[in-house]
Amino acid sequence: MRQACSPASTCPGTASSPERSRTFQVQGDSNQTLAGTLEDGDHVDLVATFKYPDGCSNPCIHLTRTVLRNVKVLHAPAGPAVGSKLTSGLQSNFPVMLLVTDNQAQKLDFTTTEAGGTSSDVHWSLTLRPVVHSADSPEGVTSENQVMRDGLRGGQLARAFRGGK
Numbered sequence: 001m002r003q004a005c006s007p008a009s010t011c012p013g014t015a016s017s018p019e020r021s022r023t024f025q026v027q028g029d030s031n032q033t034l035a036g037t038l039e040d041g042d043h044v045d046l047v048a049t050f051k052y053p054d055g056c057s058n059p060c061i062h063l064t065r066t067v068l069r070n071v072k073v074l075h076a077p078a079g080p081a082v083g084s085k086l087t088s089g090l091q092s093n094f095p096v097m098l099l100v101t102d103n104q105a106q107k108l109d110f111t112t113t114e115a116g117g118t119s120s121d122v123h124w125s126l127t128l129r130p131v132v133h134s135a136d137s138p139e140g141v142t143s144e145n146q147v148m149r150d151g152l153r154g155g156q157l158a159r160a161f162r163g164g165k
Contacts, residue, residue: 022105023074026112027093032125035094036079043134044098045069048111048124064142067107070129072099096126 030036038044046068052061077094100108114122149157 020102022100022102023097024100024105024108025075025095025097026108027095028112028124028126030077030080030094033077033094033096034126034128035077035096037128038073038076038096038126040073040076042073042076042131043070043129044073044126045129046071046108046111046124047127048115048122050114051121062144065140066136067111067124068100068104069136070134071104073097074099 027033034044045066047064048067049062049064052063073096075095075097077096098108111122111124115124148160152160
């Protein structure tokens, strides 16, 4: 579930935000939102895996990419309650409030809306960026094929795709 905050004057942390900024709240499980790890003022990336084509049965292609980069956390989610079961955090919603541009708000809404549907064609997570000297790799998309082949040499690839023989 997601929620846009408007007007900006009623949202915490947005009084001096740039003109094209939007405050956007998303909810996810504790792993998606880094509940208990994130702090107000941190910066995160939004990484998502999409099933393509949308709504496919088999064969489907899964593609992962960084959808948004360097998004400021205005309000971080608290972690699961002390003494709660480790698995209970996966069933709860932990809201996180983010400061995004107007264009980023569209991508954030699309990604989290698609992930909230019953088709489960999208999975998203926030990733914490380093506080200092944060850098980005070039834009790209990762596929199942890349994950399976990355770092393997000819003989290893041949064995892997012959079923280990």
